[in-house]
Amino acid sequence: MALKTFRKGIHPPGHKSLTSSLPVEILPPPRQVVLPLSQHIGAPAEPLVSVGDQVLLGQKIAEAQGMVSVPLHASVAGKIIAIEPRPHVSGKMVTAIVIENNGIDELAPEVSPRHLDPEKAKSDEVREIMKDAGLVGMGGAAFPTHVKYNPSPDQSIDYVILNGAECEPFLTCDHRLMVEKPDRIVFGLRVMLRAAGASKGYIVIEENKPDAITVLNRAVQGYPIEVVPVKAKYPQGEERMIIYAATKRVVPAGALPAAVGVIVNNVATAAALAEFIQSGRPLISRIITVTGHGIQHPKNLEVRIGTLLEDVLDYCGGFKGNPGRIILGGPMTGSAQYRLDLPIMKGTSGILVQTEAETPKTAPSVCIRCGKCVDACPFNLLPNFLGLYCEHDQIDKAEAYGVLDCRECGSCAYVCPARRPLTQMFKNTKNKLIAAKRKTS
Amino acid sequence: MSDTKVLVSAPPHIQSELGTKHIMWMVAAALTPAAVASLLFFGWWALGIIVISIFFALLTETLCELMMKRPLTISDGSAFVTGLLLALTLPPTVPWWIPALGSVFAIAVGKQVFGGLGHNLFNPALIGRAFLVLSWPLLMTTWQWPPSSLSWAGTQMDAVSGATALGLLKGGFFSNNSLSLPYLQMFYGNISGSLGETSGLALLLGAVFLLVYKIIDWRIPVTYLGTVLVLTTLRGQDPLFHLLAGGLILGAFFMATDYVTTPVTPGGRVLFGIGCGLLTALIRRFGAYPEGVCYSILIMNAITPLLDRLTVPKRFGEVKKDG
Numbered sequence: 001m002a003l004k005t006f007r008k009g010i011h012p013p014g015h016k017s018l019t020s021s022l023p024v025e026i027l028p029p030p031r032q033v034v035l036p037l038s039q040h041i042g043a044p045a046e047p048l049v050s051v052g053d054q055v056l057l058g059q060k061i062a063e064a065q066g067m068v069s070v071p072l073h074a075s076v077a078g079k080i081i082a083i084e085p086r087p088h089v090s091g092k093m094v095t096a097i098v099i100e101n102n103g104i105d106e107l108a109p110e111v112s113p114r115h116l117d118p119e120k121a122k123s124d125e126v127r128e129i130m131k132d133a134g135l136v137g138m139g140g141a142a143f144p145t146h147v148k149y150n151p152s153p154d155q156s157i158d159y160v161i162l163n164g165a166e167c168e169p170f171l172t173c174d175h176r177l178m179v180e181k182p183d184r185i186v187f188g189l190r191v192m193l194r195a196a197g198a199s200k201g202y203i204v205i206e207e208n209k210p211d212a213i214t215v216l217n218r219a220v221q222g223y224p225i226e227v228v229p230v231k232a233k234y235p236q237g238e239e240r241m242i243i244y245a246a247t248k249r250v251v252p253a254g255a256l257p258a259a260v261g262v263i264v265n266n267v268a269t270a271a272a273l274a275e276f277i278q279s280g281r282p283l284i285s286r287i288i289t290v291t292g293h294g295i296q297h298p299k300n301l302e303v304r305i306g307t308l309l310e311d312v313l314d315y316c317g318g319f320k321g322n323p324g325r326i327i328l329g330g331p332m333t334g335s336a337q338y339r340l341d342l343p344i345m346k347g348t349s350g351i352l353v354q355t356e357a358e359t360p361k362t363a364p365s366v367c368i369r370c371g372k373c374v375d376a377c378p379f380n381l382l383p384n385f386l387g388l389y390c391e392h393d394q395i396d397k398a399e400a401y402g403v404l405d406c407r408e409c410g411s412c413a414y415v416c417p418a419r420r421p422l423t424q425m426f427k428n429t430k431n432k433l434i435a436a437k438r439k440t441s
Numbered sequence: 442m443s444d445t446k447v448l449v450s451a452p453p454h455i456q457s458e459l460g461t462k463h464i465m466w467m468v469a470a471a472l473t474p475a476a477v478a479s480l481l482f483f484g485w486w487a488l489g490i491i492v493i494s495i496f497f498a499l500l501t502e503t504l505c506e507l508m509m510k511r512p513l514t515i516s517d518g519s520a521f522v523t524g525l526l527l528a529l530t531l532p533p534t535v536p537w538w539i540p541a542l543g544s545v546f547a548i549a550v551g552k553q554v555f556g557g558l559g560h561n562l563f564n565p566a567l568i569g570r571a572f573l574v575l576s577w578p579l580l581m582t583t584w585q586w587p588p589s590s591l592s593w594a595g596t597q598m599d600a601v602s603g604a605t606a607l608g609l610l611k612g613g614f615f616s617n618n619s620l621s622l623p624y625l626q627m628f629y630g631n632i633s634g635s636l637g638e639t640s641g642l643a644l645l646l647g648a649v650f651l652l653v654y655k656i657i658d659w660r661i662p663v664t665y666l667g668t669v670l671v672l673t674t675l676r677g678q679d680p681l682f683h684l685l686a687g688g689l690i691l692g693a694f695f696m697a698t699d700y701v702t703t704p705v706t707p708g709g710r711v712l713f714g715i716g717c718g719l720l721t722a723l724i725r726r727f728g729a730y731p732e733g734v735c736y737s738i739l740i741m742n743a744i745t746p747l748l749d750r751l752t753v754p755k756r757f758g759e760v761k762k763d764g
C-alpha cells in the first residue's frame with residue numbers, strides 16, 4: 001500500500017543523522033533562567049511574584065490572563081532577581097521574570113501527581129489540568145493547548161492527531177522523544193482523546209523514523225490509537241497536511257481543524273501533559289535539538305525553559321568556526337537570531353547553527369515563471385503571481401489569489417531558482433490585509 | 442558574539458541548489474547533442490552558424506543593458522540559450538549575417554524591449570526566426586540534404602533538391618512515389634532540415650536529461666506531440682513521419698517549454714500543448730508553409746497570460762464565496 005501523504009511539497013535534505021541516534025542528554029540547570037511572560041500566542045501572563053522573592057521548582061510565578069493564555073512556572077528554584085524587559089525571540093524587549101538558581105532544585109509542594117484515570121477523566125477537568133500545566137503547542141506555534149479543547153456546541157471531535165512527523169530538516173527532538181518516551185506520549189494522547197470526546201487517536205510519523213514507529217506501535221496496543229507512517233516530505237507536519245494525510249479530511253480555508261472534527265497536537269505536548277498528570281511537573285523543561293554544521297557537538301538536550309542560548313551552546317562545545325546564521329527552530333520556518341542572551345521558550349524546538357558557507361548572501365532576481373513554486377505549494381497557490389502582486393503592493397489581487405491561505409511553510413521560497421523571498425512577501429502582505437480588515441470591522 | 446557577524450534573514454534558511462543560472466546552462470547542455478549532430482550531418486559551417494548566433498545574442502544583450510544602464514546578465518545563460526536555439530532553427534546554407542541579424546532581433550526586440558529576462562511575452566529565439574523567415578524567405582528555405590543521405594530518395598533527389606521532408610510532403614512528392622520512409626535515418630537526423638531539428642535521437646537525449654532533472658515539465662511536450670500524432674493519424678497521414686520530419690521535437694521539448702513565455706499552471710500547460718499541436722497540424726495541412734511549429738508556439742505564447750488566468754488551480758480547502 002502506498003504511504004499516506006499530501007499533494008505537492010518538497011524534499012529538502014534532512015541532515016537528521018547529525019543527532020537522530022543521540023539519546024537525549026539533560027543539560028545541567030543553568031545559573032539563571034529568563035522567563036518571558038509571553039511564551040505563547042495570546043495574552044502574556046501576569047507575574048505573581050516580586051523581585052527578591054524565593055521560589056521553588058515548579059511553582060506558579062505568573063498567572064494566565066484572559067481566555068488565550070497560560071500560567072508560567074519557575075523552572076529552577078531560587079531568587080527572583082529581576083522582572084524587567086529582556087531580549088525576546090520576536091526581536092522586541094518583552095517583560096521576563098529572571099530567577100537566580102540556588103542549585104537545590106527544591107520542588108514546590110503543589111508538584112504532585114494528579115491521579116487521573118485517562119479513561120474516566122472529564123473534559124473540563126482535563127482542560128483545567130492543561131492550563132495549570134502551562135501547556136502550549138510545543139511544535140513551534142506555542143498555542144495554548146487547553147483552548148483547542150474548548151468545545152463549540154456545533155462541533156464534535158472525532159480524532160485527535162499527534163504530530164510526530166518532524167518534517168523540518170535537522171530537528172530530531174520529537175524523534176528522540178518518541179523513541180525514548182513512547183508510553184508517556186500514549187498516556188497523554190489517551191487523556192486528550194477523553195478531553196476531546198474523540199473516538200480515535202492517530203500518531204503520525206514520517207517513515208524515515210522506523211524506530212519510533214516500531215516502539216509506538218507497541219505502546220498503542222489495546223488503545224483506540226493508530227500509528228500512521230507517512231511519506232517523508234516537507235511540510236508533512238503542517239497542521240492541515242497532517243490532517244489530510246491521516247484522515248483525508250480537508251480543513252476549509254480560514255477554519256480551524258475542529259471544523260472537520262480534528263484536533264492536532266505535537267507529540268511533545270502530549271508527553272508534557274502526561275508528565276504533569278503523572279508527576280505534577282508543569283511545563284518547565286523541554287527537549288530541543290542543538291544541531292547544524294556550525295556546532296561543535298550536536299546534541300538532543302532536555303533543557304529548562306528560560307535557559308539562555310549561550311549556556312546551551314557552551315554545553316555543546318560552542319561554534320565550529322565562524323557561525324553564519326543562528327536559527328531558533330528548523331531551517332524552513334525557524335527565526336534567525338543575532339544575540340545569544342535569548343531564552344529557550346516553551347515553543348523552541350531547536351537551535352540550528354549554519355556555517356558561513358551555508359549562508360550565501362544571494363540577491364533575489366526576476367521571476368522566470370519556471371513554475372517550481374506552483375509544483376511545490378501544498379496549498380495549491382500560485383506563489384509566482386502572488387509574489388508579483390505582493391511586490392507591487394497589489395494586496396487586493398494577492399487576496400483574490402489566496403495569499404491568506406498561505407501557511408508560510410517556505411516551500412516556494414526554497415525551490416525558487418531566482419531566490420525570491422516569496423514566503424516573506426506573503427507574510428508581510430497577510431499582515432497588511434489582516435490589519436486592514438481589523439480597521440474596517 | 443560582539444565580534445562575530447551572523448546573518449539575520451527571514452525563513453526559509455535553506456534553498457534548493459538549482460538557481461536560474463544552473464537551469465539555463467543545463468538547457469544549453471541539453472541542446473549540445475543536437476548541436477553536435479548538426480556538425481556531423483551538415484559540416485563545419487553548422488558550427489559557424491551556431492557560434493555566430495550565440496556571439497551576437499550575447500553581444501546584443503550586453504549592448505542593450507549598457508544602453509539602458511541595467512545590470513549585465515549574460516552570465517545567467519539565457520542569452521546563450523536563445524542564440525543557440527535560434528541557430529538550431531536555421532537552414533545549414535544561410536550566410537553568416539542571417540544568424541547575426543536573427544540574434545540581434547531576437548534579443549533586442551524579442552526580449553530586451555519587454556524588460557529583459559522574465560518579462561518577454563514571446564519566445565525570443567522564435568521571434569528571431571520569424572523575423573528572418575519574413576525578411577529573407579528564400580534564404581530561410583534553401584535546404585541542403587546531408588551529403589551522406591542521398592541514398593534515401595536516390596535519383597529523384599535532383600528533382601526536389603533543397604526541400605525538406607515536410608516540403609516534399611507539401612509538394613505532393615510522397616503521393617506519387619511509393620517511397621518507403623527510412624524512419625531510422627530520420628530519427629538519426631540524416632535528412633534535410635534546420636541545423637538542430639533533424640536528429641530526433643540527439644534532441645530526445647537532451648529532453649530526457651531535462652525531464653529527469655525536472656528542468657521541464659512533461660505536460661507541454663507530451664500534449665503537444667500527442668495532439669499532432671492524433672490529428673495526423675485521424676487525417677490518415679503517417680504520424681511518425683510528422684513527428685520526425687521538421688522541427689516538432691525541437692519545438693515541443695525546447696521551445697514550448699520556455700518558462701517565461703508559457704503557462705505556469707498545470708492546466709494551462711496542458712491547454713498550451715494541445716493548442717500548439719492543433720495549430721501545428723493545421724498549418725502543416727492548410728498553411729502556406731510546410732512547417733508550423735514556430736508560428737504555433739508564438740501564437741500560443743500570445744495567449745499564455747489568458748491560459749494562466751483561466752486555469753488557476755483550486756486551492757487546498759478553498760471555500761467558494763456565497764456558499
